[in-house]
Amino acid sequence: xxxxxxxxVVDDNELDRELVRRLLPIGTPVRExxxxxxxxxxxxxxxxxxxxxxxxxxxxxxxDILPLFAERHVPVVMLTEVGAPEVIVVAMQRGAEDYIVKGxxxxxxxxRAASNAxxxxxxxxxxxxxxxxxxxxxxxxxxxxxxxxxxxAALTCAEQAERDRIAGVLHDDLQQRLYGLLIVLPLFxxxxxxxxxxxxxxxxxxxxxxxxxxxxxxxxxxxxxxxQADRLRDVLDFLASEKRAEHGLxxxxxxxxxxxxxxxxxxVALYQAVREALFNVxxxxxxxxxxxxxxxxxxxxxxxxxxxxxxxxxxxGRPRGPGGLGLFSARERLELVGGRFEVESAPGRxxxxxxxxxxxxxxxxxx
Numbered sequence: 001x002x003x004x005x006x007x008x009v010v011d012d013n014e015l016d017r018e019l020v021r022r023l024l025p026i027g028t029p030v031r032e033x034x035x036x037x038x039x040x041x042x043x044x045x046x047x048x049x050x051x052x053x054x055x056x057x058x059x060x061x062x063x064d065i066l067p068l069f070a071e072r073h074v075p076v077v078m079l080t081e082v083g084a085p086e087v088i089v090v091a092m093q094r095g096a097e098d099y100i101v102k103g104x105x106x107x108x109x110x111x112r113a114a115s116n117a118x119x120x121x122x123x124x125x126x127x128x129x130x131x132x133x134x135x136x137x138x139x140x141x142x143x144x145x146x147x148x149x150x151x152x153a154a155l156t157c158a159e160q161a162e163r164d165r166i167a168g169v170l171h172d173d174l175q176q177r178l179y180g181l182l183i184v185l186p187l188f189x190x191x192x193x194x195x196x197x198x199x200x201x202x203x204x205x206x207x208x209x210x211x212x213x214x215x216x217x218x219x220x221x222x223x224x225x226x227x228q229a230d231r232l233r234d235v236l237d238f239l240a241s242e243k244r245a246e247h248g249l250x251x252x253x254x255x256x257x258x259x260x261x262x263x264x265x266x267x268v269a270l271y272q273a274v275r276e277a278l279f280n281v282x283x284x285x286x287x288x289x290x291x292x293x294x295x296x297x298x299x300x301x302x303x304x305x306x307x308x309x310x311x312x313x314x315x316x317g318r319p320r321g322p323g324g325l326g327l328f329s330a331r332e333r334l335e336l337v338g339g340r341f342e343v344e345s346a347p348g349r350x351x352x353x354x355x356x357x358x359x360x361x362x363x364x365x366x367x
Contacts, residue, residue: 004028004049004114010039010062011054011079016102020052020079023107024114036060043068050114051076053096055087063091070095073128075121077113079105097121169218177211227268230260232301235267236292239275243290247282250289259296261357266337270303270357273330273341277305277353285309285351300339301359308350 007024010033011017017032024030031048033039036059042048051069053076055062062078069076078091078099088099097117100109184204191197226238233255240251261267274292281290287309294303331341338358345351 004118006031006046006048006050007114008033008039008042008048008051010034010036010051010057012056012058013054016054016079019105020110023105023110025111034058036065039065040068043072043074047072047074049075050118052114053078055080055091063087063094063096066091066094066096073121073125075114075117077110077117166218166222169214174211174214174218177207177214181207181211224271227264227271230262230267232259232261232294232303235261235271236274236294236303239271239278240292242275243278243282248288249278249282251278252289252291254291254293256293256295259294259301259359261301261359263337263358266339266357269330269333269337269339270301270355273334273339273355274303274305276330277355280353281305281307281309281351284312296359297356299358300356302354302356305353305355306350311345311347311349311351313345313347 004025006029008031009017009020011020012034014034017034021030031042033042034057036057039051039053051074053062053066053069055078057065066076076096078088078096079102080087080091080099081102091099097120098113100113181204184200184207187200188197191200224238226235229235229238233253236253236255240253243249243251261270278290278292281287285307287307289307291306292303293306294301296302334341334355334357340354340356342354343351344354
């Protein structure tokens with residue numbers, strides 16, 4: 001029999017309570033209740049290991065208060081005056097683990113019923129906990145599934161936006177240059193002399209140079225060659241140079257140590273996130289300078305993008321404007337490779353965006 005540290009005997013007959021006490025193992029702590037109300041009071045103080053419950057109490061039927069114990073997974077053995085099948089069936093349906101007819105009560109029978117009740121209640125409790133755990137997992141999976149669906153939709157929109165941007169570059173720049181070349185080439189046939197031909201050649205060369213530059217820029221934006229570099233300093237120097245050339249943003253780069261990101265998907269996710277963070281400095285900060293600080297910490301490579309601009313309230317979200325989807329996509333791509341993206345800011349106090357990605361063999365330490 002399992003060791004019992006707290007047994008509650010609920011019976012209005014004092015002699016029956018004393019008999020039960022004598023039949024339990026010597027030294028077993030026993031609490032007594034003569035009514036259903038007293039039993040409820042005991043439950044509010046502590047849950048017993050076992051309840052021995054009379055089916056007839058002055059203020060309630062024992063079977064009627066069984067749910068009080070069952071919902072708390074407390075094992076109950078019913079003590080009945082007679083072995084009436086209908087009473088026993090109802091008792092078992094409402095949560096009793098076992099029953100004993102008082103006229104047949106013996107030490108061995110009581111201990112056997114008590115042990116059986118405790119084991120069955122423990123099994124019910126484990127099954128209930130497993131059910132709750134499975135329900136929680138199902139809820140978590142449902143939430144995650146909705147997040148993945150939302151991410152997929154957002155990435156689809158981001159990809160389409162990028163296609164639209166590329167189509168715009170091809171139509172508004174490259175296509176117009178090629179069309180201009182198409183107009184210039186037939187003029188060679190009717191050129192009046194070498195000077196006119198030379199001028200047409202210069203014009204055509206200028207158009208071709210522009211077309212080549214447009215395609216080079218587009219290719220660089222779609223797949224920057226710098227992403228082949230493992231060293232983080234090279235990547236950050238490239239981004240600083242790019243933002244200076246594109247937007248006039250002066251970016252100071254400080255790299256502590258010599259961190260490297262050897263895994264290409266991780267490196268791409270970090271590059272995109274830092275690039276988006278710098279672009280948001282251009283759009284929202286109102287300043288023309290920023291700072292990149294990078295280091296290798298415990299298990300991760302960290303890049304912090306700092307500015308002393310207008311700042312914002314993180315609780316209210318990022319200031320409205322174009323490009324929010326790009327930042328959202330960068331954040332989600334970071335999470336997909338095990339990274340993180342955090343922002344600290346306050347109105348009038350600038351902003352700090354922290355981009356972190358996993359790093360094998362990282363050395364502890366950070367600013």
